[in-house]
């Protein structure tokens with residue numbers, strides 16, 4: 001659904017992080033990862049579907065030989081976490097003694113990561129770390145080691161750049177705040193730590 005279509009249905013999105021700022025930050029993360037993982041055996045593990053654009057752009061900012069892998073995780077119904085995480089692995093994942101970096105679109109309750117972390121740890125990677133584009137600080141149920149964070153945001157529902165609401169809005173080139181309808185809307189800044 002385009003933004004124009006969203007407006008026509010009464011739902012509105014406002015830009016939170018524009019494309020330029022998003023891409024600049026992703027390049028920074030890519031450079032950081034390049035220096036941190038030099039001489040290592042880096043496996044970028046993309047969490048589908050939300051991590052698709054982030055992984056795609058981030059991987060091209062990493063100037064190292066890497067392996068790309070994918071896992072599908074689902075926990076959301078509409079704008080609420082169901083509290084239950086379903087994982088579907090792509091067959092043949094080989095991470096034993098390798099340096100695994102999980103690439104996630106957003107950390108909200110952290111439940112998805114807890115489940116994935118447990119499943120991956122059982123396969124004895126050399127190192128296991130997390131790179132998330134967005135982090136909703138307020139929600140995190142338990143402290144979790146997030147090695148790379150793109151942006152910390154307020155507790156708002158965001159869409160775009162891979163993030164969806166019932167499979168819509170993923171292909172927006174920026175991150176936007178989703179407003180269920182246009183009534184009583186304040187303009188949220190939403191962003192807690194502009195880098």
Ligand code: IMP
Nearest residue numbers: 050107108109110111112157158163164
């Ligand atoms: P968690 O398990 O609660 O940390 O949720 C992680 C997953 O929920 C993310 O990978 C997203 O797919 C989804 N999610 C959490 N917050 C949002 C949001 O604001 N917009 C869209 N999807 C979200």
Ligand code: MG
Nearest residue numbers: 050076163164
């Ligand atoms: Mg989702």
